[in-house]
Amino acid sequence: MKIGFIGVGGMAKAIIAGLLKTKTFAPEEIVVHSRRAEVYGPYAKENGLVAAASNEAVVTASDLVVLAVTPNVAQDVLAGVQPAFETGNHLLLSIVAGFSLDEIASVVGQQVPTLRTLPNLNVAIGAGMTAVAANDALVGDDLAAARNVFESIGSTTALAEDQFGVFSALAGSSPAFIDFFIDSLSRAGVKHGLSKDQATKIAAQATLGSAQMVLASDQIPFALIDQVSSPGGSTVAGLLAMEEAGLMTAVVKGIDATIKRDAGGPA
Numbered sequence: 001m002k003i004g005f006i007g008v009g010g011m012a013k014a015i016i017a018g019l020l021k022t023k024t025f026a027p028e029e030i031v032v033h034s035r036r037a038e039v040y041g042p043y044a045k046e047n048g049l050v051a052a053a054s055n056e057a058v059v060t061a062s063d064l065v066v067l068a069v070t071p072n073v074a075q076d077v078l079a080g081v082q083p084a085f086e087t088g089n090h091l092l093l094s095i096v097a098g099f100s101l102d103e104i105a106s107v108v109g110q111q112v113p114t115l116r117t118l119p120n121l122n123v124a125i126g127a128g129m130t131a132v133a134a135n136d137a138l139v140g141d142d143l144a145a146a147r148n149v150f151e152s153i154g155s156t157t158a159l160a161e162d163q164f165g166v167f168s169a170l171a172g173s174s175p176a177f178i179d180f181f182i183d184s185l186s187r188a189g190v191k192h193g194l195s196k197d198q199a200t201k202i203a204a205q206a207t208l209g210s211a212q213m214v215l216a217s218d219q220i221p222f223a224l225i226d227q228v229s230s231p232g233g234s235t236v237a238g239l240l241a242m243e244e245a246g247l248m249t250a251v252v253k254g255i256d257a258t259i260k261r262d263a264g265g266p267a
């Protein structure tokens, strides 16, 4: 089985890193092409991947085709490779934010088995969170094969398309927000005399462990907050100061803005 990528930017590279790390595909089973040969050529060579000469050649050489270009060019790029899908031998996997199954079908047709996905950057280390929505043509073993690409590099959840916007904010964009929080913790550590390196490791491990605790526990995060907050202690003092500065409101406003932009709102 071969998987091909049309576009090899940050997200495609993260997926490929995850697929290689988990040995889901061997390097020679991964085909890539993007706009600039000076970008995809050296990347393919460094990783032992197959460099295709065109977007169309990616489709021809692949069982699974991942559309991984930016949303502004997705429609045109897909239209350019549409004839190559007419053999009926290829599954289409799109990671393009905001590009619906209906919009995809208006370019390649309803008969092309298609999985719309929204992965996050953590797929690079096999710890991704990916939403998936399949069209009616993608069923049985084909659906399992398409979904397995993302299942092998993290968790997946089937989602109605009208919930992709909120998912994109909560899982697609949130690695950036969580990294921002980790960096803020770490910066506070530096303010109080820790080295940046040590403070970042401490903050990241505390964040990782807290996320694992939420997933492993049957308690809601607020109950865990109460367990950390000793009566009259330092944690509750810190929490109240953060809330006075508007932490929860800031997070919700950030998510609102992310959803609005994903839906085509102004930058």
Ligand SMILES: NC(=O)C1=CN([C@@H]2O[C@H](COP(=O)(O)OP(=O)(O)OC[C@H]3O[C@@H](n4cnc5c(N)ncnc54)[C@H](OP(=O)(O)O)[C@@H]3O)[C@@H](O)[C@H]2O)C=CC1
Residues within 6 Å of the ligand: 006, 007, 008, 009, 010, 011, 012, 033, 034, 035, 036, 037, 039, 040, 055, 068, 069, 070, 071, 073, 077, 095, 096, 097, 098, 118, 119, 120, 121, 172, 173
């Ligand atoms: N970054 C993320 O965390 C996430 C991104 N996504 C989605 O993934 C997609 C890619 O995002 P990201 O990787 O961040 O973006 P990048 O800008 O890093 O990558 C875009 C890629 O598209 C390629 N490209 C542009 N025009 C063409 C063309 N005509 N033919 C072939 N390739 C072309 C670029 O090629 P070149 O470099 O050669 O010019 C580049 O490899 C987007 O649609 C985004 O919505 C989804 C979830 C999360």
Ligand SMILES: O=C(O)[C@@H]1CCC=N1
Residues within 6 Å of the ligand: 097, 168, 172, 173
């Ligand atoms: O910033 C973006 O547009 C994409 C969508 C989700 C994560 N990155």
